[in-house]
Amino acid sequence: MRHIRIAVDAMGSDRAPYAEIGGVVLAVNEGYGEVILVGNEEVLRKELRRYKLRYPERITIQNASEVIGMDEPPAISVRRKKDSSIMVATELVKEGKADCLVSAGNTGAVVCATTLVWGLIPGIERPGIAIIFPTLEGVCILIDVGANIDPKPIHLYQYAIMGTVYSKYLLGKDNPRVGLLNVGEEESKGTDFVKDTHQLLLRSKLNFIGNxxxxxxxxxxxxxxxCDGFVGNVALKISESLAYALIEFLRKHIKKSNLAKIGALFLKGTFKKLKKEIDYAEYGGAPLLGVDGVCTICHGASSYWAIKNALSFTFFSVKNDIKNHIREEIETLGGELK
Amino acid sequence: MRHIRIAVDAMGSDRAPYAEIGGVVLAVNEGYGEVILVGNEEVLRKELRRYKLRYPERITIQNASEVIGMDEPPAISVRRKKDSSIMVATELVKEGKADCLVSAGNTGAVVCATTLVWGLIPGIERPGIAIIFPTLEGVCILIDVGANIDPKPIHLYQYAIMGTVYSKYLLGKDNPRVGLLNVGEEESKGTDFVKDTHQLLLRSKLNFIGNxxxxxxxxxxxxxxxCDGFVGNVALKISESLAYALIEFLRKHIKKSNLAKIGALFLKGTFKKLKKEIDYAEYGGAPLLGVDGVCTICHGASSYWAIKNALSFTFFSVKNDIKNHIREEIETLGGELK
Known part of the structure; x- marks a missing residue:
C-alpha cells in the first residue's frame, strides 16, 4: 500500500517556512506518510537541509513562485496568483498527486482555492471550518468558526452531519450529541434563524440534544x-485570548512574590499538563468541511508542533476515509430535508 | 442630603433571600445608602434577624406576595404577577420611593418590568445589558449581552453612546475608545448588519477605533x-465557563500530585489575587442601559459578595448621575444620525 501523500503549503504561516518544515520533518520522521512541500524551491531546500531526515525520500518539493499574503482579498488573489503556494498545493490534490492539503496561510484564500478547484461535496452548499475544543469531558467540535458568517439553517444542518462524521470516525464517539449554540436552552429562544435551525435539526436523524x-x-x-460563522469566530478568538490572558495574569503575579516563585517551581509539571490540555496546538488545525477533498487549516501563528499535529490529524482523516463517510452520510441524511 | 435609596428584589437569586440580604447588610454597613428589601415580608424579616446591623433604620422591607421564577416567560409574567418582587421594586422607583433597582432574578422579566413601568430614555429605542470585563489593561464594557438579540445598527450606536457615558463617569476613562465586535479588523469584514453599524459609528462623534x-x-x-445581544451572550457565557474550566483543570491536576499540592500552598495568595481579578463578582452586576432609571441586573448564581458589589456599583451610578449624563449625551449625539 502506498503512503498517504500530504501537500503542505510551506509559505503560509507567520514563521514560514520554519514552522511548516519543522512540523513536516517531525511528522514524516514519525511515519505520517509522505509530504510534498509547496513554495519557493530554493528557500525550502535550504531550510530542509538543517534537519536530519529519517525518510528523505518521503519529502519532496514542488516549486510555487508566488505567495498570497495574510491581508490579500481571498477571492481575487486565488484567481490572480495561479502559481501561489496555496493554489499549486490545491491543484496537486485535484490532479491526484496528493491526497490532502495542510495550510497555515490566508484562511479565506484556502477556502476559496479549495472550493474553486475541488468543488463542494454533492449536497453541501457552503464550506465550514470546524474547531476541536478541549472540554472538561474530552473534546467537542464547534462549526462554523468563520467560513460562513451569514448562513442559512440548511447550512448548519449540513455542518451538523459533517461534524457527526468527524466525531464518529476520527474522535471515536459512538453516537455524537449535536447541540445548537443559542442564548438559552428553551426551544423558543433565539433569533428566527436559530429557531428555524432548531426545527430542522429536530426533524433530522441526528442525535440532536437541543440548544x-x-x-x-x-x-x-x-x-x-x-453556529453561524460570526458567532463561532468570536467564540474561538475569545477562548484563545482568555486562556492566554489568564496565564499572563498568573505570570504577572508570580513574578511579584518570591513565595509564589517557589510555588510555581513545584507546580511546573502541573502547569505543563494544563498548557497541553488547553493548547489548541494539540489538534494543530481546523478541518475545512464541505469541500470535495481533505483540507486542514492551521493558525497563522502556528508553531512547528502545531503543524506536526495538523499533519497527523490530516493523515488520520485520509486514513479513516472521512471524505467518503461524509459523502455517504450526506446521501443518506441530506435527502430527507430537501 | 438624604441617602441614596436602593430597591432590592430580595427573592430573585438562586440563593434568595440569603445572598441578597447578606449583600445588602454588607453594603449598608459600609455606608452605601438605604435599602428597601422587596419580597415576602415574613421570610425577609426572619433572614434579616440573623445579621448585626450598623444602621438598622436604613434597611426597610416592602412586602410582595409573588415571585417570578427563572423559567417563566418574561413579558407574560410581569403583566400577570403585579405583586411580584420584581414588579413591586420597579414600581417603588417609578413612585419616587427609591432611586434605583438591583435584581438577581429572571433577567428577561427585569428588562420587561423596567421597560414597561419606567419607559425608555427619550431617543433610545431598545434596552441593552452591559457587562464589565476585566482585561490585561484594566476593564472594558461589552454591550449588549442578551437583551436585544436581533438589533438594528442604530441600537448599537445608542449602546455605544451609553457605554461611553458609563466608561467616562463611572470608570473614569477620559475619552473611551469604542470598538465594534467583528470577525476581522478591516472595514469590509462582517455581515451587512455589522458593516452598516461600522459606517454609522464612523460618522458619529464617538471615539470609534474600528472593528x-x-x-x-x-x-x-x-x-x-x-455587539448584538446574541454574540454578546455567547461571549459572556464562554468567558465565564472557560475561566471556571481552567481552574477546574488546575485543581484536578494539583490533586494528583503531592509536589503540586505543596506548590499550590505557596501560590495560595497568587491564586486568590487571580480569582479576584477574573471574578465577575467584583463588579457584581450588569447595568441595564436605555431604560429610564438606574437598574443593575445580577447573575442568578450571585454570592452575597456579588450582590454587595452590585449595590455599591449601583450606588455610584446614581451618585454620579449616570442617567442624566446619558440623557444629555443622547440629546447631543443622538440627533445627528437620525
Missing amino acids: VEGGDIFRGKADVIV | VEGGDIFRGKADVIV
Missing part, C-alpha cells in the same frame, strides 16, 4: 456544536 | 465594545 449555551461548550455537554 | 475581534476583548484594546 446549548456558551457556557456549555467547555462543560462538554455536546460533541458537535453548530 | 475589534474576539481576541481583543481581554487584551484591553477598547473601553467600550458593542
Whole structure:
C-alpha cells in the first residue's frame, strides 16, 4: 500500500517556512506518510537541509513562485496568483498527486482555492471550518468558526452531519450529541434563524440534544456544536485570548512574590499538563468541511508542533476515509430535508 | 442630603433571600445608602434577624406576595404577577420611593418590568445589558449581552453612546475608545448588519477605533465594545465557563500530585489575587442601559459578595448621575444620525 501523500503549503504561516518544515520533518520522521512541500524551491531546500531526515525520500518539493499574503482579498488573489503556494498545493490534490492539503496561510484564500478547484461535496452548499475544543469531558467540535458568517439553517444542518462524521470516525464517539449554540436552552429562544435551525435539526436523524449555551461548550455537554460563522469566530478568538490572558495574569503575579516563585517551581509539571490540555496546538488545525477533498487549516501563528499535529490529524482523516463517510452520510441524511 | 435609596428584589437569586440580604447588610454597613428589601415580608424579616446591623433604620422591607421564577416567560409574567418582587421594586422607583433597582432574578422579566413601568430614555429605542470585563489593561464594557438579540445598527450606536457615558463617569476613562465586535479588523469584514453599524459609528462623534475581534476583548484594546445581544451572550457565557474550566483543570491536576499540592500552598495568595481579578463578582452586576432609571441586573448564581458589589456599583451610578449624563449625551449625539 502506498503512503498517504500530504501537500503542505510551506509559505503560509507567520514563521514560514520554519514552522511548516519543522512540523513536516517531525511528522514524516514519525511515519505520517509522505509530504510534498509547496513554495519557493530554493528557500525550502535550504531550510530542509538543517534537519536530519529519517525518510528523505518521503519529502519532496514542488516549486510555487508566488505567495498570497495574510491581508490579500481571498477571492481575487486565488484567481490572480495561479502559481501561489496555496493554489499549486490545491491543484496537486485535484490532479491526484496528493491526497490532502495542510495550510497555515490566508484562511479565506484556502477556502476559496479549495472550493474553486475541488468543488463542494454533492449536497453541501457552503464550506465550514470546524474547531476541536478541549472540554472538561474530552473534546467537542464547534462549526462554523468563520467560513460562513451569514448562513442559512440548511447550512448548519449540513455542518451538523459533517461534524457527526468527524466525531464518529476520527474522535471515536459512538453516537455524537449535536447541540445548537443559542442564548438559552428553551426551544423558543433565539433569533428566527436559530429557531428555524432548531426545527430542522429536530426533524433530522441526528442525535440532536437541543440548544446549548456558551457556557456549555467547555462543560462538554455536546460533541458537535453548530453556529453561524460570526458567532463561532468570536467564540474561538475569545477562548484563545482568555486562556492566554489568564496565564499572563498568573505570570504577572508570580513574578511579584518570591513565595509564589517557589510555588510555581513545584507546580511546573502541573502547569505543563494544563498548557497541553488547553493548547489548541494539540489538534494543530481546523478541518475545512464541505469541500470535495481533505483540507486542514492551521493558525497563522502556528508553531512547528502545531503543524506536526495538523499533519497527523490530516493523515488520520485520509486514513479513516472521512471524505467518503461524509459523502455517504450526506446521501443518506441530506435527502430527507430537501 | 438624604441617602441614596436602593430597591432590592430580595427573592430573585438562586440563593434568595440569603445572598441578597447578606449583600445588602454588607453594603449598608459600609455606608452605601438605604435599602428597601422587596419580597415576602415574613421570610425577609426572619433572614434579616440573623445579621448585626450598623444602621438598622436604613434597611426597610416592602412586602410582595409573588415571585417570578427563572423559567417563566418574561413579558407574560410581569403583566400577570403585579405583586411580584420584581414588579413591586420597579414600581417603588417609578413612585419616587427609591432611586434605583438591583435584581438577581429572571433577567428577561427585569428588562420587561423596567421597560414597561419606567419607559425608555427619550431617543433610545431598545434596552441593552452591559457587562464589565476585566482585561490585561484594566476593564472594558461589552454591550449588549442578551437583551436585544436581533438589533438594528442604530441600537448599537445608542449602546455605544451609553457605554461611553458609563466608561467616562463611572470608570473614569477620559475619552473611551469604542470598538465594534467583528470577525476581522478591516472595514469590509462582517455581515451587512455589522458593516452598516461600522459606517454609522464612523460618522458619529464617538471615539470609534474600528472593528475589534474576539481576541481583543481581554487584551484591553477598547473601553467600550458593542455587539448584538446574541454574540454578546455567547461571549459572556464562554468567558465565564472557560475561566471556571481552567481552574477546574488546575485543581484536578494539583490533586494528583503531592509536589503540586505543596506548590499550590505557596501560590495560595497568587491564586486568590487571580480569582479576584477574573471574578465577575467584583463588579457584581450588569447595568441595564436605555431604560429610564438606574437598574443593575445580577447573575442568578450571585454570592452575597456579588450582590454587595452590585449595590455599591449601583450606588455610584446614581451618585454620579449616570442617567442624566446619558440623557444629555443622547440629546447631543443622538440627533445627528437620525
